[in-house]
Amino acid sequence: MRLLRIRLRDFRGVHDREVHLAESGVTVLEGENEVGKTSTVVALDLLIDFRDDSRAAPVRAAAPSGRDAGPEVEAEFVTGPYRVVYRKRWLRRRLTELTVTGPATEQLTGREAHDRLLAILDETMDRDLWLALRVEQHTPLGQADLGGHDALTRALDRAAGGGGAEAVGPAADAAAEGLVERALAEVRRYHGGHGRPVGPLREAAERERVARAEAEAAAAAVSEVERDVDLRADLDREAASLAEERRTQNARVHELEDRWSALQARQQEVATSAERAEAARERAARATERQDARTSLVAVTAAAEGAAEDAGRILAGLEAGDRARREDLAERRAEADRAQAASDAATAAARTAADALAAARDRTELADLRGRLRRAGTAEEARREAARAVAGPCADAAAVDRLETLDRAVVQAEAELAAGAATVEVTGLADHTPLTVDGADREIADGETTTLPVADAVTIDVPGAVRLTVRPGLDGEGARRRVADARAARDAACAALEVPDVAAARAALRTAGEAAARSRELAAVVERELAGRSFDDVRTAVTALAERMPAEAAPEPTTRRRGARRAVPDEPGLFEEAGLLDDPSADPEPEDLEPLRLEAVRSLDLADEAHRLARTAEDAWRRLDASVTTAGAEVVAARTAQAVARSEADRRVAELRAARAEHADEALTAAATEALARARRFEADHEQRAAALEADDPTTVEALYATAKRAVEALTRRTADVERRRAEVTGRLQVAGGEGRHDRLAAARTELAAAEREHASVSRRAAAAVRLHETLARRRDEVRRAYVAPFRREVERLARIVFGPSLALEVDPALRIVSRTLNGVTVPFDALSTGAKEQLGLCARLAVAALVDAEDGVPVLIDDALGHSDPGRLERLAAVFGAAAAGSSHQVVVLTCTPARYRGIGATRTVTLNPSYPPPQAVPDGNDDHADAENDDGPADTPSEEFRAG
Amino acid sequence: MRFVHTADWQLGMTRRFLGAGRVGQAVGEAQARFAQARLDAVAALGRVAADEGAAFVVVCGDVFESNLVGPDVVGRACEALRSFTVPVLLLPGNHDPADASLVMRRADFTRRCPPHVTVLDTPGVHEVAPGIEVVAAPWATKRPLSDLVGDRLRALEPAPEGVVRVLAGHGAVDVLSPDEQNPAVIRTAECRAALADGRVHYVALGDRHSTWQLHGEPRIAYSGAPEVTSHEETDPGNVLVVDVGADGAASVRPVRVGRWTFAREHAVVDTDDDLAALDARLDALDAPERTALRLAVEGTVTLRQRARLDEVTEAHAPVFAALEVDTTAVATRPDDADVEALGLTGFAAEAARELADAARDAADPAALDALALLHRLAVAR
Incomplete structure (x- = not known):
């Protein structure tokens, strides 16, 4: 079918619009929203599907709002060999007009027109394909349901080069498709997913299962009874045999019982004789016991006597020893006392000797200390004296130096005076001429000349001869004064030093230094003598010693010997010249202590020896004393033991006497002998009886009897058990008998047979359905596979323009795209992006349009699709439109509100839809007449928007 | 003397092909009708006995399909027996042996059992009426180890003058089941011998569900089941009306009672x-x-x-x-x-x-x- 022209009047918002479409190639209808693009598509559907008298919802929806006019649609199209103009108006002034202009002219109206048109369409057009190739607004552009369309099938068959379709006819496969569905529905009656049985098949299987279970249960119930019957028969037999066995056993028990009773009586006799023998044995034992007791009593009495005597003897011995020891003890005591006295005397002697030694030592020390005190006192006095010398004025070395200086000044002054003064020369005329110069005696030798300065008056005496005084004149007065001054100063200094002249001062100074040294030395002497102690300490010690001395004063030691005096080696040699300091002879001769010491040691040794002896003697005494005490205790114990033994012996004797008074020893012996003999007799009797009984083997008889009795008991128990089981089985049988188990089994088996039959029958039906569906589906897929190849080739040819040359598609027999492979990556169709789905969907539709015959073809209607495609893809899709159109003459109609989307597709014709409003004053249409409703106005009057594009 | 010989009532038997009595399905209906038909056959043979003026009815084993049939089966069987006007002797067979679970000793049976019914659960001679004796060879276990009929016959002396003696036995005869391994198979030679010397005058057998008479010796016969029980049966649905003369000669006449x-x-x-x-x-x-x-x-x-x-x-x-x-x-x-x-x-x-x-x-x-x-x-x- 090809649409040539569509005219809408009073259809929804469109007042009157006619659109001419390109006969082949792409027609783009562009216009703004609500301008009536979709109405154009809807109008086509209404025109074909609804009769003019329809008041269906889509028809009513098509009525223009606010105006009293029926919607009208007129279309001109070519389909198959027919060229048709078809007009319909609904609701008001209804009409249907069909004008067929070729191949034969037909003019029909009303119902006839409608039916004729449908017939024409059914004959020439695949209406399902018409719907499938349409892309509605706002519905995702996905897979078109392309399988089973007549036109497509024919086209694909032709493309596949198959000729079989010719014979079958176009509608054949579509009808067969319905059969496949019915076969599948039949399969579904019996099988759910995964071949799971459902419905009657499941019920039949369940019925069979239940019936089988019931049949088995019923059979088991019957066999149970049969088993019980057999068991009951077995029990009956067993009870009979048990009864027989019991009879036999009972007889044996009676026989053994008799034998056993007889043996028991004899056993009783044996027991009696045993008791008798036992009693006799006991009596004999008692008699023997009594005899033994008497014998032992006699022996005990004798023993007690002996013991008492022994104790007496021991006591006497002990007492004698005790007396001797006591005497010895007194002796030892005296001896010890003597030794103690000797020890005391020796100790006293030793003490005396020690005292003498100590006194001698004190004396010696006293003498020594006194000597030291005296020497120290002398040294101290000397030291004090020396100290006093040291303390003189000339001791000051500085003062002496000053004096010397002054003296030298005098000399200098005199020298100056002399130099400047006159001189007196004195020349000796004879040897040893004495003379005195200024009082100083001098001698002058012959020829010797002495020059004397006359600084002052010089007096020269020649003894016995002349006194010559020479006086300086006045011209040397100054010098003389200086000399005088110097001399005065010197003399003053001398005076201060309490020395007459300088020499004296010097001597004094020297003397003082010596005294100081002496003083130090003496101090050292004192120190040594007193050994660092003060005089008072030494004196106190001396006093103490002196007091300690015996009042008779220090007796001259008798052993004093002068020759024994020893030198004192540490006496300093310094003082040997100054012997006044130490006069050893002043000290008393020290005593010789050695003999005293020896005496003391000897007497001490003696004292020790004596003491040791005294101790030994005392120890001996004390030991003896202790042994005497011990022995005394022994004597006491012995005395006690003797008394006890004596008492015991007396008691035994009394006892023996009493016993003998009762039974004489001989009587007891006789009784014992007699009782023993009697016991032997009874024993022999018992042994004889027992041996006789043993010979009859009562143990075996008893064992046999017991065994037989046990056997009878066991039989009784078994009988009871069998009876009990028999009763049980009988009870069970009674119960089972009333249950009609046979009837149940029969019914169950009948039911099982029926269920098996039903199951087999249903299974067969299910298998038939499966087989039929499988065969049909296989055949259908084979046919479809033949279609798939050309379809896929065409779709791939177009899709490669969009996706590139590496694209490959998988298409199933239902002509659905299963997956897309691009650059080696395969993606299932459902997983593709919306855009890719849209693009593939469009390619598939265009491929169909390209494949289908021009005669069979239907327009591809695309209402504002490709909203999901990016500009790059849009450009390629435009090329797809072109490629699809090449070599084919199909018609494509694109409706869009965004013309830019489809700019590049090379539309054969682009129609811009503008709003079509009714005129302001709508003039009522005069042509009310239904018969007159023919479209004689012609297209010339119709506002038409028509542009031809290159 | 005339009596009715029957056997193998198999009361309580169901047949699988008659369908299971499952809740919500009507398939149990045929089964129920079949069960009723078996009881009707029993009632019918009771009427035959009355009409023929039989002295007693002997049922040679397998009265019940099992010793373990339910109380309902037992109760209905007793009801059917109640309509009888002549003494009825019931012999335990291989399906209902006289072991510990014997249904005919069960409380639900003995309580409802009419007084003219005798259970032949102990082997030996039972006097039905003066001059009429039935020698019972009941099964005591499911697996007997000897020919029970032969055992009984060997223990017998020839019948006294004027006494008619019928042996009631159950099991396969050697001419029909030549099984050397089965010790319990009934030896027809012994039966013939017993008939010949007058120890018994008729050997009434059960176990085979089709009517059958030993060739050349009509006094050794299987009555067959009174109502069909299996597709394998050739002539089921009969009872035998037997006349035993004073001379020991016997005539046997089958009468049809089964309807299925x-x-x-x-x-x-x-x-x-x-x-x-x-x-x-x-x-x-x-x-x-x-x-x-x-x-x-x-x-x-x-x-x-x-x-x-x-x-x-x-x-x-x-x-x-x-x-x-x-x-x-x-x-x-x-x-x-x-x-x-x-x-x-x-x-x-x-x-x-x-x-x-x-x-x-x-x-x-x-x-x-x-x-x-x-x-x-x-x-x-």
């Missing part, structure tokens, strides 16, 4: 005419409501003929007490006309041809079923 038929039919169906003939034949059968028919069909038919055959048999099935059709010998060969008749096109036509080809091979029955289903679906369109 278990029939076998065979039909060859190759053409449409054969189908019509079969239809007519089934129409012509008497008393179909008391007939259980086993129909064996053989032949080669097309798919359409096969459908017609199924139609015919299904149309008759409700009328019969049971109609079992064995079509294993029917070969269905779909022809081209079968396929064309479907009016299929496209791949469906190809599929139909494929199935038809496969169905011609008998080894693929599913293909035939599938083709039949295709017929149904195509027609339903």
